[in-house]
Amino acid sequence: MTHVSVRRGLLYVSIAATAWGTGGAAGALLYRAGGLGPVAVSFWRFAAGAMMLLLASHLFGRGRGSALGRITPDRLSGLGRTVITGVAMAVYQTAYFAAIAESGLAVATVVTIGATPVFVAAGARLLLRxxxxxxxxxxxxxxxxxxxxxxxDDGSATFSVPGVCWALVSAAGYAGVTLLNRASAGEPYSTAMxxxxxxxxxxxPVALAQGLLPxxxxxxxxxxxxxxGAIPTALAYGLFFTGLATVRATTAAVISLVEPVGAALIGVFVLDERLTPQAVAGAVLLLFAVALLALSEKKGARPSA
Incomplete structure (x- = not known):
């Protein structure tokens, strides 16, 4: 298990959230360049992320010799956590794309990302105290x-009951991954891989049906x-799971809300998009809330959480 300070854990989660903010733009470019469907893009994201971490483990000798040996309760527990994490990742990725198809990107993003810290806060209070x-x-x-x-900010929200339901399923899956890896943190990069x-x-199977190759x-x-695979997947998830060793689950979930801020900045500086005053005010509020909660985490955190 990786031991980090609260300060470093907050930094790792913040970097992960920032890296995730670039994933949407990269995915959009991949849709445009290769004509891949959203589930196929998610498959390649996971596949490339796993290959990156496998390569890193060989280059830096992380986890060498851990694949073989006696089967112990700790290893069985770690395997179960990894399987649940992977299934939950697949569920919330697929559910998020289904929410986009039903309600559009804006509503899917607000409901999914907005509901996640609420679910995490409730789960952390009930399960993690x-x-x-x-x-x-x-x-x-x-x-x-x-x-x-x-x-x-553009007032073009299109709500639909199926879309909101899919978004809530996605949020629940992401919240589950956060709570599980906060409750029983293992070696973060092995868990991510x-x-x-x-x-x-x-x-x-779904990616094959959509068309797997560009x-x-x-x-x-x-x-x-x-x-x-390298930045918003391997690096981001590895840092996020590392940060969860010391950062409270709800704090990590709220810090993850900076993801759409990063995506908005990429839209402005790379894609020549413009932000309305309302969107700018929303970004400032969001960052203020994240900073406030991070300060609270550093002041009030205890080793036994």
Whole structure:
């Protein structure tokens, strides 16, 4: 198990959330360059992420010799955690794409990302005995208001019951991964690699049905897949699971809300998009709430959580 300080754990989760913010843009470029469907993109993301971590484990000698040996309760527990993590990853990825298909990107993003810290906070209180207090709950509320202002700034929201339901399923899957790996943290990069393998196998049948190989521009598609697997997948999930060793589950979930802020900034500086004053105010509110909760985590964290 990797031991980190609370300060470093907060940094790792923040970097992970920032890296995730680039994943949407990379996925959109892959749709455009290779003509792949969303589930196929998720499959390649998991496959490339697993390959990156496997390569890193050989280069840096992480986990050498751990694959063989006696079967112990700890190893069985770790295997079970990895399998559940991978299945949950596949579920929340697929459910998120289904929510987008039913309700559009804006509503799917708000409901999925917004519901996640609520689910995590409830689960952390019931299962992990983590308490946020009034300041923490206020930070969560401010963050959700900022998320809505940032994401629904054009007034074009299209709500549908199936879309909202799929988004809630996605949020529940992500919350489950967060709570599980906060409750019983193992070696983070091994957990991430195993989760990618299991998740990729779950997505493979649907990806094959959609079309697994890029239809055009294989060189650009391959470069995007490498980036998608390396930064917003292998690096981000490894850091996120490492940070969960010391950062409260709800705090990690709220910090993850900066993902749409990063995506918005990429849209402005890379894709020449423009943010409305409402969206800017929402981003500021969201970042303020994240900073407030991070300060609270550093001041009030205890080794025994």
């Amino acid at each position: 983590e308490r946020l207090g009034a300041a923490g709950l206020g930070s969560v509320a401010i963050a959700l208001i900022g998320l809505v202002m940032l994401t629904l 195993g989760g990618f393998v299991v998740g990729g196998l779950c997505l493979l 239809e055009s521009d294989p060189l650009s598609s391959s470069a995007i897949i490498v980036y998608l």
